[in-house]
Amino acid sequence: MPQLRIALAQVNATVGDLDGNASLIASWTERAADAGAHLVVFPEMVLTGYPVEDLALRKSFAAASRSALSALAARLDAAGHGSVAAVVSYLDLDEVGPRDAVAVLYGGRVTATQFKHHLPNYGVFDERRLFKPGQTLDIVRLHGLEVGMVICEDIWQEGGPIAALGAAGVDLVVSPNASPYERNKDDVREPLVARRAEEAGAPLVYVNMIGGQDDLVFDGDSMVVSPSGELLTRLPQFVEHLTVMDLDLPGGASTSSGDFGGFAVRRVTLTSDALAPYEALVTPSPAEPLSEPEEIWRALKVGLGDYVRKNGFTSVVLGLSGGIDSAVCAALAVDALGAENVHGVSMPSVYSSSHSRSDAADLASRTGLHYQVQAIEDMVAVFVGQLGLTGLAEENVQARCRGMTLMGLSNQYGHLVLATGNKTELAVGYSTIYGDAVGGFAPIKDVPKTLVWELARWRNELAAVRGETPPIPENSISKPPSAELRPGQLDADSLPDYDLLDRVLDDYVEGDRGYEDLMAAGFAPELIDKVLRMVDRAEYKRRQYPPGTKITFKAFGRDRRLPMTNAWREGK
């Protein structure tokens, strides 16, 4: 059977960095060429980074993307890799409008181009705002084999381009993707890719990007699936990775062109000579899947690390309360950036327990991060005394003096401030705006409280398995949570039990369920009332909260767009 050596280049591009991304593509194409690959496939919009959001509408950026693509084709050829067909996705602009596009670079030229057809406009996606859909398909002939292309969402929808390729005839389909990580999403991808390979009647090469971009993180999880649904290989998640693989292809696909299901199919011949069969096929086995907590931990680590690095920071500062949230954020930061780049600050008040300081100090000594204590007593006293603040106003001043302290250290020393709030707090508004909500990035913003505990336990167990010191003090995991803004305060005084609360929130926030559904799920009416009112009233706080890595089906932010001024109350 005809053979082809393909390379999947699962890389980490940076939004807007056309020069850097072009160099990235050149260097990975070189690695693929050195390994003897005839075809190398990069993720969706690898040349511009993804998502570019409204940069897609800026004509100067689209023009620069087109120029960068042509220059890259010439550069690959000049480096001696012109005979490796490089599948490079980029931003295009024609008379119809901006396009999410893919091109095949070969022999120093842009030889084939097509545009994404299905434009997702749900969840975090705004692609019908940004792009015009494509209706053409370019199939390239490479060493006598017919190679078709589809971009990302085009494989998530029934029919469309995949069915057209199947009808027109292809030996292989390649698909550049920018599919953001979500808990459990990898379980959905493989059967989906398998279904599409079957529809196309050809193996499908799925290449997804990795890396963090503001509130999104991409996990890779690239793969090759046979038309019978067999997983031929799979790449590890959350790391840049090149997999080179030999495919045995039957060949002999029809080479007809013209209209197929509304798509104008064009054939582009790169090279018609079939390759001599290899003696030994390179067939890398699939990467081991990660456990769920490890997968989430890596998502958070990459999301945080990339936000810091891609925005030109090298270090972070965060408050250490001795509680579980700040401990997990600190452990993540140490994993992402190294202990020498993490600065923890204990900021006790008159209401702070002795363990709040000792647990913070314990965390510091376990992880080796930089540690200092800044008591906020004197700061608080001036505000409370001068302004005559009492009750909640006095509580909030404590949180805000901590926020100001962190911002002061940030401005003085150039560290990025991390906000340590979790998704549960953010949902019910259990945080102080301009206080503990202060930060450039919020690593566990999309992690429900019960999952924060689970991750802490998992991370400590991992350390134990590796013979390392568990980073998180046991006491931070086991003690009852408290904001310590007044004497003897516990979260449980104001909030339902976290196990119960997270279940209600999962139904209301992620499931978008109404009052009757929640009643049917068995929650008490008073509980539903209380939780929903807290969630609805906190929308204004969420709007001013820092970005943080999305790991759930529905994160606060672009995923869930609700009005602040909103009189609707479920169950009224």
Add this chain to the structure above:
Amino acid sequence: MPQLRIALAQVNATVGDLDGNASLIASWTERAADAGAHLVVFPEMVLTGYPVEDLALRKSFAAASRSALSALAARLDAAGHGSVAAVVSYLDLDEVGPRDAVAVLYGGRVTATQFKHHLPNYGVFDERRLFKPGQTLDIVRLHGLEVGMVICEDIWQEGGPIAALGAAGVDLVVSPNASPYERNKDDVREPLVARRAEEAGAPLVYVNMIGGQDDLVFDGDSMVVSPSGELLTRLPQFVEHLTVMDLDLPGGASTSSGDFGGFAVRRVTLTSDALAPYEALVTPSPAEPLSEPEEIWRALKVGLGDYVRKNGFTSVVLGLSGGIDSAVCAALAVDALGAENVHGVSMPSVYSSSHSRSDAADLASRTGLHYQVQAIEDMVAVFVGQLGLTGLAEENVQARCRGMTLMGLSNQYGHLVLATGNKTELAVGYSTIYGDAVGGFAPIKDVPKTLVWELARWRNELAAVRGETPPIPENSISKPPSAELRPGQLDADSLPDYDLLDRVLDDYVEGDRGYEDLMAAGFAPELIDKVLRMVDRAEYKRRQYPPGTKITFKAFGRDRRLPMTNAWREGK
């Protein structure tokens, strides 16, 4: 000729308040009935408020909207107004998905329903995320006249429903709208409505909502235009208003149904008896157009006032620096809420000039707002001393002590905090996050600095014309702007001249122009470099900024969605 008395009900609905909005519709229908109207037209999604954003996707809310519509039909009939055809727009949900819908309530029933066809997905709009497009048109026969309907965007696009109504045959077209205010947009609306009336071959009754909703404000500007393009009447902007008008209609439109240009046209007969001609026609003359500064001032006043009231606040607190921005915000707040509900705080530091205090006090005495002085010296001293802050870190602490002071007063006394930054500052990041950026609402967030001055002068002139005390001290208008965070500091030390800066920003932010276009416009390369870098780097600050009323073509926020992590630099 057959006649019909129509009523345009330009009302202020509240998002999510189904009960309140139903009562609003009932009370205005009663007013229309009392004036002898046969048809009353309300704005787009008047029953739910607009925009509902992702509430459109919540099934419980859509079900409640449908129920509220039926209940409203019965209520209108029970009140004796069942013979007034009420055109009420609402959120519907069918097996296809959520719909931006309009219904005719008549005789206690929902007699006709259709769905918006063109779904805007640009600028501030996300309607392809939220709704499925309609392909049916219901034309009602009212007193022997054929009345068609089109919703908002359906009149902004060529062809489509309007052309289908024209081809099917109508005597009158009514159009519920939720068209957000933008500077100069009213100049576009009238010729547009005229073109559509001509396409339909019938008078067009355009009814737009008024009122503020988060960062949007609706200006009304409802009107009736004849098929020959003549403006028959026009309602005043930014106020709730009922206009009742007698239309002389030729009648005799075709009553054919079936497919017209892809739309399934259905005819619904309410009543076939023609009305006896009136002896004297009620033909109210168009409202006088507002001057540009007055129009903008009213937009800002309504936007601010509605955010405060619809969110359950009665009073606001803001810092008074003696400068122009805080003076204009204070004057707006006094106009919107009354001086007794506005609390101004002068917060001098060791770097504050004497005029910063005297100008703030002068503003307070001119407007009658509550005034207090809270020196920040002691607060700043603790942070600077304890943390060893210098330079920019020390400057920022001053701004943040002011922010904390305002938040403390807000928490203690229940006032909403206003952030006083303007669009120019927000564009170039000339503000301190968690400092002067603190607030629940930012009234002049979308007002460029040069326009802030223009509005101040206009407001003072208006006062003079009315024989009132001009609210804004002349010195606040004429003195050179300064943040006063270090000795002798002036804005001009860090920023280009504001006239020039606002022109660059207008091209770059509103026009989305690139480097070459800016060069072609005659700006110096160093100026372009400096301004664009400041704008690009401040994206993270804008993400955490409070909402404020959109008045320009492109406001920061939903109108301009750019990544924070973004290596693209124009002109590189």
